[in-house]
Amino acid sequence: MATFLMFGNYSQNALKSIDAKRTNKAAALIKKYGGSIKAGYALLGEVDIILIVELPDFEQAMKVSVALNKLLGIAFRTAPAVSIEDFDKLMK
Secondary structure, eight states: OEEEEEEEEEOHHHHHTOSHHHHHHHHHHHHHTTOEEEEEEEOSSSOOEEEEEEESSHHHHHHHHHHHHHHHSEEEEEEEEOOHHHHHHHTO
């Protein structure tokens, strides 16, 4: 499994429907694509929400990013993440 950081921004309509049910729908959608949410945080500033997710590969990450936008009205920028330990090994 690969780790991805998903940086999201709410649309005006998405702001109107913030609730736990919607969060559960997002988690179910990510699971449908073979992944899971490891953590999620609401933020102040230019990014509204960040999700740390594990997904099988880049293809599934792209599908999840688009599917979440359609489902929630939240536009996500998704980036792969590598642990510092794995990064150090890669750079040897």
